[in-house]
Amino acid sequence: MNGAIFAQLCVSGALIGLVYALIAYGFQLTYATSKSLNFGQGQLVMVSAFFTLTLIDLHLPYGLVVLLGLLFGAALGLFMERTGVRLALEQKSEGWILMTIILGLFFGSLAENIWGRDDRPFPTPISSNPIHVLGVDVTPVELSVGVGVLAVMGLVEIFKRQTLLGKAFEAISADRDAGELMGISATRTIMLSYALSGVVAALAGILVSPITTVGPTMASALVLKAYSVAVVAGLESGFGVVLVGMFLGALESVASFELGSGWREAPGLVLLILALAVRPTGIFGKAMIRKV
Amino acid sequence: MKRLLLIRGAELLMFVVLLAVPLGIANPYVLGLLTLLAIYGILLIGLDVSVGYLGQVNLAQAAFLGLGAYTAGILVSRYHVGFAIACLAAFAMCLLLGALLALPALRLEGPRFALATLSFTALCTTSLNEMEWLTNGAQGLNVMRPPFFGQALGARGFYWMCMVFLAAVWLGMRNVLDSQWGRAFEALRDSPIATDAMGVGTFRYKVAGFAFGSALGGLAGALYAFNFQYLEPGTYVYALTVFLLLGVVLGGRKSLWGAFVGAALVALLPNLLSNKGLFTTLSALGFLLAAFAGVRGLMSKRTKPFQAIAPIVSTGMLVAGGFLVSNTEDWRTAIFALMLFSVVVGLPQGLMGFAAAALSKLFRIPPQPLPEPSPLESVLPARREGSNTVLLELRDLKRHFGGVKAVDGLSMKVLAG
Numbered sequence: 001m002n003g004a005i006f007a008q009l010c011v012s013g014a015l016i017g018l019v020y021a022l023i024a025y026g027f028q029l030t031y032a033t034s035k036s037l038n039f040g041q042g043q044l045v046m047v048s049a050f051f052t053l054t055l056i057d058l059h060l061p062y063g064l065v066v067l068l069g070l071l072f073g074a075a076l077g078l079f080m081e082r083t084g085v086r087l088a089l090e091q092k093s094e095g096w097i098l099m100t101i102i103l104g105l106f107f108g109s110l111a112e113n114i115w116g117r118d119d120r121p122f123p124t125p126i127s128s129n130p131i132h133v134l135g136v137d138v139t140p141v142e143l144s145v146g147v148g149v150l151a152v153m154g155l156v157e158i159f160k161r162q163t164l165l166g167k168a169f170e171a172i173s174a175d176r177d178a179g180e181l182m183g184i185s186a187t188r189t190i191m192l193s194y195a196l197s198g199v200v201a202a203l204a205g206i207l208v209s210p211i212t213t214v215g216p217t218m219a220s221a222l223v224l225k226a227y228s229v230a231v232v233a234g235l236e237s238g239f240g241v242v243l244v245g246m247f248l249g250a251l252e253s254v255a256s257f258e259l260g261s262g263w264r265e266a267p268g269l270v271l272l273i274l275a276l277a278v279r280p281t282g283i284f285g286k287a288m289i290r291k292v
Numbered sequence: 293m294k295r296l297l298l299i300r301g302a303e304l305l306m307f308v309v310l311l312a313v314p315l316g317i318a319n320p321y322v323l324g325l326l327t328l329l330a331i332y333g334i335l336l337i338g339l340d341v342s343v344g345y346l347g348q349v350n351l352a353q354a355a356f357l358g359l360g361a362y363t364a365g366i367l368v369s370r371y372h373v374g375f376a377i378a379c380l381a382a383f384a385m386c387l388l389l390g391a392l393l394a395l396p397a398l399r400l401e402g403p404r405f406a407l408a409t410l411s412f413t414a415l416c417t418t419s420l421n422e423m424e425w426l427t428n429g430a431q432g433l434n435v436m437r438p439p440f441f442g443q444a445l446g447a448r449g450f451y452w453m454c455m456v457f458l459a460a461v462w463l464g465m466r467n468v469l470d471s472q473w474g475r476a477f478e479a480l481r482d483s484p485i486a487t488d489a490m491g492v493g494t495f496r497y498k499v500a501g502f503a504f505g506s507a508l509g510g511l512a513g514a515l516y517a518f519n520f521q522y523l524e525p526g527t528y529v530y531a532l533t534v535f536l537l538l539g540v541v542l543g544g545r546k547s548l549w550g551a552f553v554g555a556a557l558v559a560l561l562p563n564l565l566s567n568k569g570l571f572t573t574l575s576a577l578g579f580l581l582a583a584f585a586g587v588r589g590l591m592s593k594r595t596k597p598f599q600a601i602a603p604i605v606s607t608g609m610l611v612a613g614g615f616l617v618s619n620t621e622d623w624r625t626a627i628f629a630l631m632l633f634s635v636v637v638g639l640p641q642g643l644m645g646f647a648a649a650a651l652s653k654l655f656r657i658p659p660q661p662l663p664e665p666s667p668l669e670s671v672l673p674a675r676r677e678g679s680n681t682v683l684l685e686l687r688d689l690k691r692h693f694g695g696v697k698a699v700d701g702l703s704m705k706v707l708a709g
Contacts, residue, residue: 037403087598087637094402097349098541098636101534102629109626220530224414227407263422269415276408277396 008136009257010250015142017249018149019208023226024233024241025153026200031235032173033186033193036085036096040104041201042223044080047107048073048198049205049214050115053122062125069206070199076107077198081191089190104219112216119215126210145207152203153238156196169193224265225252228272298651307459311452323447324519325559330454331515332555334461336540337548338508341501343537344545345469345477348502349402352393352409354533355416356386356506358525360513362420362427365435365523379457379514386510390503398498413533420525433523454515461508462548468504477501531625538632544644553644565624568614575610582607582634603638606630682707 023045027037038044052069056062084103088095126144130137160166171179172189180186204222205214212218229248233240248268256264313326335357342350360382367373367381397408420427427433437450468474476497479487487494517523535558543554565571582603589595610630617623639646684706691699 039403039406083602083633087596090596094349095636095640097403097406098538099633102538102632102636105534105625106629106633109623109629113622113626224411228411231404231407260422263418265414265418269411269418272411273396273408273415276400276404 004136005257006254009253011136011138012142013250013253014246015138015146015249016208016211016253017229017245017247018146018242019204019222019245020225020229020248021241021245022149022153022200022204022207023222024230024245025156025238026197026204027226027230028235028238028241029156029197029200030190030193033169033176034085034089034190036089037100037230037235038077038080038085038104038194038197039097039100040080040084040107041197041226042219043104043107043111044073044076044198044201045205045208045222046214046216046219047076047111048202049122049209049218050111052202052206053120053209053214054115056123066206070202073198073200073202073205074195075198077194077196077201078191080198081194085190085194086187108216108219117216119213119217122209122214124210141210145211148203148207150242152200153242156200157238165192221265225268228268231272232275303462307455311455320447323451325563327447327451327454327519328559329556330451330458331512331519332536332539332559333458333552334515335509335512336536336543336551336555336558337461337465338505338512339536340540340545340547340551341477341505341508343540344547344550345474346480346498346501348398349406349537350409350502350505351406351530351533351537352412352506353509353536354530355413356390356509357513357516357532357536358416358420358523359389360386360510361517361523362433362513363510364514365433365517366426368517369433369435375518378518379511382510382514383507384510386513387503387507390506390509391499393506394499394502398495398502410530410533413530417525427523427525431524435517435521435523437518437521450518454519457511457515461511465548473497473501535628538628542632542635542643544641544646544648547644547648549648550644561628562621562624565621565627571627572611572614575607575614578631578634579604579607579611582638585638599637603634606634606637 023041026041031037048069051072052065055065055068060068080100080103084099085096088099124141126140130139131143160169168179168184169189169192171182171184172186176186179189205218208222209218212221225248229241229245232248233244248271251267251271252264255267259266310326310330313322317323335353338356339350339353342348363385364378364382367378373381393409393412397405397412400408469477476487480494480497539554539558540551541554542557543552544550564574586595586600586604589600590597607630610627613623613627613630635643641649682705684704686705687703689699689702690697
């Protein structure tokens with residue numbers, strides 16, 4: 001394979017990889033506060049994308065559409081937290097794994113019946129004519145994915161460090177009991193983290209849909225890779241998911257070029273199982289010492 | 293004693309009735325459903341080992357069903373092996389692969405384990421799809437049902453075959469659970485760390501248990517292949533694996549009956565939904581039950597408001613959906629999700645856990661007593677006067693937990709008697 005094609009594959013793969021990183025980042029947000037993550041995240045991405053598509057069909061201005069889509073994502077995240085996660089957390093069980101899977105199935109089926117089973121194109125005002133940069137073709141749509149993902153992750157990180165609410169978030173992540181003793185409501189913080197996670201999922205849907213089209217299959221395709229990214233990078237490091245996400249995206253597009261498109265998913269999954277075997281806490285994760 | 297008699301009686305009665313069905317009913321449709329029920333029964337009993345007894349969310353069982361089915365299918369269609377050998381090969385294959393998956397995956401817990409098994413399922417589907425030279429890829433593989441020791445198996449014969457397999461697995465499983473293994477599993481689920489400290493090798497038991505459960509999945513897969521006589525990779529995907537897992541939870545974890553009820557639901561659900569009258573009746577019953585239990589729970593203030601109200605709302609949605617939606621088949625997944633939601637929230641023990649509690653109240657059976665401790669004489673070797681046999685000898689024992697030294701340089705001898 002010659003260098004130019006290789007570079008091209010790596011760059012466009014890495015930009016898509018950032019979407020996986022963004023979804024994985026959504027897992028990290030809820031994992032930090034509550035040690036739980038939403039197994040229905042893929043369906044949240046899909047339902048938010050479909051909702052946004054409906055708004056676009058109503059010919060609302062694009063900025064407003066994106067804003068409403070993100071709010072919708074936040075609402076879904078809150079709904080997930082209330083119905084699927086809170087009870088299990090109160091009982092200190094791992095029932096939330098099942099509950100979020102169940103809710104995910106419900107949302108998936110709902111979306112199938114409301115919006116149909118077919119893949120639909122997702123119009124966007126951003127052009128998809130390639131620009132030539134350093135010997136590689138990049139479309140503005142792909143660039144918007146990269147910029148959007150990094151911007152939103154940066155914003156959330158700034159929010160966590162600079163605002164009072166964000167500091168409460170960090171406090172609960174670091175030590176829930178100590179945080180509660182300082183007068184921070186853990187339940188509200190967990191709600192906040194789920195709302196943020198929903199926003200992030202909705203944004204991932206809005207960013208990736210112009211490239212992949214919207215359809216019921218997008219949920220499982222995206223979320224499997226996001227799982228791989230989250231586990232390989234570890235559930236603590238935001239910087240880690242960006243690196244691993246870009247790496248995985250590039251690897252995937254090279255693999256599908258070399259081995260055939262059916263093997264597209266394979267490198268991520270192999271990477272995941274390998275990472276689990278070698279370093280179960282993830283490359284950038286911290287080993288946890290458990291008290292008995 | 294009474295408890296044992298009732299349970300064994302119920303098991304015997306169920307198998308006799310199930311075995312007798314084809315004598316009375318010759319309808320091939322009913323027979324097909326019951327065969328599927330037996331196959332799913334084996335599959336879910338296997339899944340229950342990891343979900344119920346090891347307490348892990350295992351999303352790989354559909355993959356083992358597929359691997360078993362393809363192992364048996366390829367052996368039969370390419371190499372013309374017999375029925376028994378194909379089943380055995382599927383069992384052994386999944387035992388091996390299950391152990392291989394378990395070795396890295398079982399070092400993980402909770403969500404990470406679920407993710408690892410989910411990726412395994414996805415990887416298997418991809419491989420089955422892409423390894424066309426072996427599996428015929430997406431075009432699917434035709435499998436002839438092999439003869440059983442020279443006898444061709446008709447639909448009825450095959451059904452009896454599956455039932456015999458189910459009964460054998462059921463009996464075998466019960467014996468395993470009553471043995472040292474069952475107790476180790478039980479201890480593992482409650483606290484792996486405590487189990488480790490008691491000297492039971494946690495990891496070994498976990499891997500063995502997971503591999504055994506997977507092997508049962510492989511056996512079910514072989515029967516599945518011979519039942520449908522056509523395999524395609526698209527069958528063994530995320531949706532199926534989740535349905536299987538939820539079937540176990542719905543039926544009730546840690547119970548053979550629970551696994552069986554779960555299998556019945558997974559196998560019969562599509563048909564239940566196509567019959568609208570039945571569906572409306574059942575959902576209305578569920579709603580009344582949830583409303584009754586919810587209101588009672590709220591009045592006595594024993595259950596949390598969410599736990600009482602959420603099942604009412606979700607079964608209410610089922611009833612309302614039954615009137616609003618014309619084609620319930622399309623809403624299969626959503627309906628299943630709603631049913632599960634109300635069961636998981638309202639009856640955390642599953643349907644059979646709830647039924648078992650209700651039945652033992654009805655028949656006034658006391659809960660199973662803890663086993664009596666064995667008398668010391670039978671555990672310790674017989675005492676002999678004047679013998680100097682050393683039972684245990686320690687030299688320079690050291691044990692530290694991180695920086696904390698608990699024991700350092702301990703030497704001792706324990707003599708018999």
